[in-house]
Amino acid sequence: MASVEEIEAVNNELEEGSLLPDTAEAEGGAKKNKKKKRKKNNKSQVVASPSFVEHGPGVKLIVVNKNSKCNKSSEKGQTSEKDQTSSTSTLEFDEWARNALGDTLLQSAEDAAKTAWEAPGRIKRRQKTYVFSGELRPATVTQQSRVFHEKYPNIERPDYADHPEGHCLSEQAWPENRIHVYEGSELEIMREAxxxxREVLDITSRYAYEGVTGDQLDKILTQACIDREVYPSPLNYYRFPKSVCTSVNxxxxxxxxxxxxxxxxDIVNLDVSIYHKGFHSDLNETFFVGKPPREESSGGQAPAQAQGQALQAEAEAVGGDVEMKVVEDSTSTSPVLDLVGDENITITTTSTTTLQQEAPTVWTGDTERVVRTAYESLVAAAKMIKPGCLYRSVGGTIQKVAEGNGCSVVTSYCGHGVGKLFHGPPQVPHYRGSKTPGIMKAGHxxxxxxxxxxxxxxxxxxxWPDDWTxxxxxxxxxxxxxxxFLVTENGYECLTLSRQDILLAEQKKKKxxxxxxxxxxxxxxxxxxxxxxxGRDLQEEVTSTKK
Structure with missing residues (x-):
């Protein structure tokens, strides 16, 4: 496990060169795309210190959820669609995210339903009789984004982007078992893609807090793609209506x-794929969803608002300055607990406050076990990658790890070739006993x-009746x-690691x-x-680092 010193060193390096867009670029984009003026908010405002404004997007301003508890329907203890959408947190995003979300930031679930994506008749018929296996229910899906077709013709897009049925003709024409070997300029473009x-996933995941909708995450990811002039591969792929897959629970x-x-x-998986200069990349991760970090100020009438998210929390963990100022609005008369919605939050009256982490949500041991098992099975499989390895042999390793932790492997889906095609050969089964052909070679x-x-x-x-979920x-x-993954002469290279992972490995190697x-x-x-x-409790790390 990484030591506190290693984490501190990595975070310091990350602060020197953030993955996020420069503030100047974000501000420039905001000026070019002026939005309608928002109604005046009578609540207090939180002004971030300049040191954090420099980092670009991240949830800088978040109004604490007034009603974070969900209402369960009495019938079979399951949650209705209305219940799931009615408890949305009142959230404030940073300038970059507000620009990405546009007018939809103020859009209610009822308003969104008026312009919802029109599901085919067969889906509507199935929805009437479908029996859901768990508590999750589909909510309103807004219309498919057409930004790349109408506003950004300069962004290169794959063949299926403009196909009325989203058919990928290049995949259909590709020989079934022909595995492409990447080298030279193709390999360099793949590394770039x-x-x-990875940058797009890292940016989007910074907003995966309680109260944020999947639709908002989709719009944020879309804007991150636009900023980098890349196409989000899922959009219109066989008519998939969005730019990212968000898989919850x-x-x-x-x-x-x-x-x-x-x-x-909740746990949420963000599956990100982008198309860049004729090549696709593909990666996903599962995140634990918690409450946003909250600000603790002292006193009676000062409203509490959350500030920060990942960058501020990371800075506090390594002893960084996270001081903020609360600017009071004289027209605000709402009692503190009406705004906070949580009697356990301590409010103080000082005008200068420090970021406090929300006590971490307690996930069950089962929740942590299934997420950890998914990751460790992938790590075990990656260690097998080298020239001469049979693609089908990877599945046995994955299944062994899963079953050893009391879990099961889904057999309906598999890994796949990616690059010139979104999905192509080889197929990489995740279970033992498959007869799938193919041998790993350098350049795959x-x-x-x-x-x-x-x-x-x-x-x-x-x-689900939507034919996707x-x-x-x-x-x-x-x-x-x-x-x-790229197969190398001596093993493998993971092409989609985060900068934090890479820097941490380099720190450990130096030691x-x-x-x-x-x-x-x-x-x-x-x-x-x-x-x-x-909202992970970082107190132990904070204490250790400040000694």
Missing amino acids: CRIG EVICHGIPDMRPLRAG IFTIEPMINLGANNSQDGM AVTMNGALSAQFEHT GAAASSKHMPEWEDIEPRLRRCA
């Missing part, structure tokens, strides 16, 4: 972003993406991780540890990053 895909994969707000205690690029369901003998999956048959949790900046890190090294969106 994978790096951009019992959803195995291909969840469609909708108006349901995320809740503390493919994904491994095990989908792990909680519980033994629980590998079966079902499909795959779910567990019994409502159990499901988790997934995916990376894009003599057996670590590689091209290989996947262990669970203990990435767990804090996955919990960053969970």
Whole structure:
């Protein structure tokens, strides 16, 4: 596990060169795309210190949720669509995100329903009789984004982007078992595409807090793609209506972003694919969803608002200055607890405050187990990658890890070749006993993406009426991780690692540890990053680092 000093060193390096867009670029974009003036907010405002404004997008201003508890329907203890959308947190995003979300930031679920994506008749008919396996319900899906077709003709897009049915003709014409070998300029473009895909995932995941909807995450990701002049590969792929897949709780994969707000205690998988200069990259990670970090100010009438998210929390963990000022609005007369909605939050009256982390949501041991198992099965599979390895042999390793932790492997989906095609050969099964052909050779690029369901003998999956959302048959949790790999002469290189993972590996290597900046890190090294969106309690790390 990484030491506090190693984490501190990595965070310092990350602060020197943020993955996020420069503030100047964000401000320039905001000026070019002036939005309608928002109604005056009578609540107090939180002004971030300049040191954090420099980092670009991140949830800088978040009004604390007034009603974070969800209402359960009395029938079978399941949650209705109305219940799922009615408890949306009142959220304020930073300038970059507000620009990305536009007028939809003020849009209610009812307003969104008026312009919702029109589902085909067969889907509507199935919805009337479909029996859902878990508590999750589909919410309103807004219309498919046409930004790339109408506003950004300069952004190169794949053949299916303009096809009325989203058919990928290049995939259909590709020989079934021909595995492309990447070298030279193609390999360099693939590295670039994978790096951009990782940046887009890292930016989007910073907003995965309680109260943020899948639809908002989709719009944020779309803007991140526009900023980098890349196309989000899922958009219109066989008519998939969004730019990213958001799979929550019992959803195995291909969840469609909708108006349901995320809740503390959820897990959410963000599956990101981008198209850059004729090549696709593909990766995903599962995150623990928690409440946003909250500000603690002292006193009676000062409203509490949340500030920060990942960058501020990381800075506090390494002893950084996270001082903020509360600017009072004289027209505000609302009692503090009406704004906070949580009697456990301590309010003080000082005008200068410091960021306080929300006590972490307690996920069950089962929740942590299925997420960790999904990641560790991928790590074990990656260690097998080298020239001469049979693609089908990877599945046995994945299944062994899953079953050893009381989980099951989904057998309906597999890893795949990626690059010139979004999905192509080879197929990489995640279970033992497959007869899939193919031998790894240097220059092959493919994904491994095990989908792990909680519980033994629980590998079966079902499909929601939307014909995309795959779910567990019994409502159990499901988790997934995916990376894009290159087979090298001596092993493999993971092309979709985060900068934090790479820097941490380099720090460990300097200290003599057996670590590689091209290989996947262990669970203990990435767990804090996955919990960053969970309001993780950093007090122990803060105390240790400040000594």
